[in-house]
Amino acid sequence: MSQSADVVIVGGGVIGLCVALSIAQRSRLSVTILEKGLATGEGSTGASSAVCRFRYSKQEMVELARDGIAGYQNWADYLKCSSPLGKYQRHGNVWLGLNRHAYEGEVERLGKLGVRASYLDDAALSELYPALNRCVRRPKFETGEAHVCRGGGRHLLEFDSGYMEPGDVLVDLVNACRAHGVTIRFRSEATVIKQSGGTVKGLGLADGDRITTGVIVNAAGPWCGRLMLAAGIDNPWPLLPTRVQIVQIDRPDGLEGNIPICADPASGIYFRPARDGHQIIVGSLLEKDEREHITNPDSFLRLADDKFIREKLFALERRIGKIDYSKTIRSYSGLYTINKADVHPVIGPTPLSGFYVANGFSGHGFKLAPAIGRLLAAQITSKSLPGDPQIEPEFLAFDRAPFRIETNSVLA
Numbered sequence: 001m002s003q004s005a006d007v008v009i010v011g012g013g014v015i016g017l018c019v020a021l022s023i024a025q026r027s028r029l030s031v032t033i034l035e036k037g038l039a040t041g042e043g044s045t046g047a048s049s050a051v052c053r054f055r056y057s058k059q060e061m062v063e064l065a066r067d068g069i070a071g072y073q074n075w076a077d078y079l080k081c082s083s084p085l086g087k088y089q090r091h092g093n094v095w096l097g098l099n100r101h102a103y104e105g106e107v108e109r110l111g112k113l114g115v116r117a118s119y120l121d122d123a124a125l126s127e128l129y130p131a132l133n134r135c136v137r138r139p140k141f142e143t144g145e146a147h148v149c150r151g152g153g154r155h156l157l158e159f160d161s162g163y164m165e166p167g168d169v170l171v172d173l174v175n176a177c178r179a180h181g182v183t184i185r186f187r188s189e190a191t192v193i194k195q196s197g198g199t200v201k202g203l204g205l206a207d208g209d210r211i212t213t214g215v216i217v218n219a220a221g222p223w224c225g226r227l228m229l230a231a232g233i234d235n236p237w238p239l240l241p242t243r244v245q246i247v248q249i250d251r252p253d254g255l256e257g258n259i260p261i262c263a264d265p266a267s268g269i270y271f272r273p274a275r276d277g278h279q280i281i282v283g284s285l286l287e288k289d290e291r292e293h294i295t296n297p298d299s300f301l302r303l304a305d306d307k308f309i310r311e312k313l314f315a316l317e318r319r320i321g322k323i324d325y326s327k328t329i330r331s332y333s334g335l336y337t338i339n340k341a342d343v344h345p346v347i348g349p350t351p352l353s354g355f356y357v358a359n360g361f362s363g364h365g366f367k368l369a370p371a372i373g374r375l376l377a378a379q380i381t382s383k384s385l386p387g388d389p390q391i392e393p394e395f396l397a398f399d400r401a402p403f404r405i406e407t408n409s410v411l412a
């Protein structure tokens with residue numbers, strides 16, 4: 001079967017869906033999404049912790065996070081739909097400090113970018129979140145030995161951080177895309193990129209179908225490298241699908257007060273409440289836990305390793321007190337795509353005219369997605385709307401130079 005579309009988006013994860021919706025909301029272009037899975041959520045998005053926090057080292061990334069999170073905070077308006085499933089769960093994000101000078105200047109820097117934040121000393125932290133231990137010392141993972149806790153850190157609270165349930169977001173985006181006339185084809189894997197004279201002409205699908213188009217967006221998440229190969233693009237970016245592990249437990253009985261979203265550099269973990277506060281999700285902040293690069297994104301271990309589970313629960317227990325190990329402990333792994341050159345994504349046109357990329361989001365693509373959708377839609381349609389990100393598109397462009405960065409971890 002042969003069809004045509006003005007724009008074909010390869011990948012029905014949160015990025016592809018947001019790009020499609022934003023194009024459909026601002027133009028009359030016909031848009032088709034190709035998703036090789038039976039449903040959305042089979043890639044990174046389905047496993048995402050979906051933490052929406054603002055603090056990044058680069059100003060432009062703070063702006064993109066702010067604009068992306070604004071999309072979730074005003075979700076019905078973003079979708080142009082009156083009753084979405086997804087609801088932004090605002091819990092605040094606490095960055096625990098390692099000393100009394102921690103996060104120097106950050107409240108002011110974030111404030112200038114429209115992000116509300118405040119410093120907390122130990123007393124303020126305990127008043128807001130009594131369950132959190134204020135200790136600044138690293139747990140002895142190697143031995144599991146107890147240590148004498150020491151406080152005295154300065155902590156940073158981002159008031160408006162939160163999370164969304166990724167499954168709800170995907171359902172809402174599929175519905176909104178369809179309501180805006182976007183065609184979504186499941187079980188449709190793009191395998192061939194047709195081109196002539198350096199310009200995109202169409203795609204071939206695994207089932208033999210063909211689609212004629214002048215614009216293709218690579219939103220294939222961990223599979224993005226395959227599509228670039230199919231396009232024959234000279235890709236300078238090492239975009240590596242990487243296995244990332246998560247542990248999920250029931251909230252221990254007797255825990256006092258709210259658990260915020262928490263970044264805990266001393267213990268190397270982050271955690272957040274889940275399922276209306278009845279559960280807690282724990283992940284890693286450490287670069288050492290982001291080194292398992294996967295050659296075939298269709299085949300990787302979906303559970304977390306025992307060692308990972310033990311280590312992260314030990315770290316969490318030190319932070320929130322006794323965990324009930326008799327209750328069910330769930331674990332899973334997902335893939336995200338790390339740009340090994342500088343852990344920042346690449347977004348925009350490529351040397352193959354009509355072929356756009358939105359790839360390499362590491363652990364940040366969920367919060368950024370509503371903003372990335374608008375950023376790329378503005379580039380593809382040459383039409384801007386109020387609410388579009390104001391960063392220069394060159395900032396994350398495919399032909400940019402790699403950034404010099406201090407850390408290669410998820411905290412970059």
Ligand SMILES: Cc1cc2nc3c(=O)[nH]c(=O)nc-3n(C[C@H](O)[C@H](O)[C@H](O)COP(=O)(O)OP(=O)(O)OC[C@H]3O[C@@H](n4cnc5c(N)ncnc54)[C@H](O)[C@@H]3O)c2cc1C
Nearest residue numbers: 011013015036043044045048051190221334364365366367
């Ligand atoms: C464990 C984990 C925790 C995370 N935590 C956070 C967090 O707290 N905050 C945050 O902001 N981000 C987080 N992320 C990152 C975030 O989830 C990702 O950056 C984001 O989901 C990427 O979305 P995507 O649409 O690019 O990719 P995906 O969701 O992977 O979507 C790509 C889709 O493309 C499809 N596809 C691939 N190739 C083809 C093809 N050839 N033809 C058709 N379809 C194709 C795939 O089936 C897939 O559905 C986390 C990720 C993981 C794995």
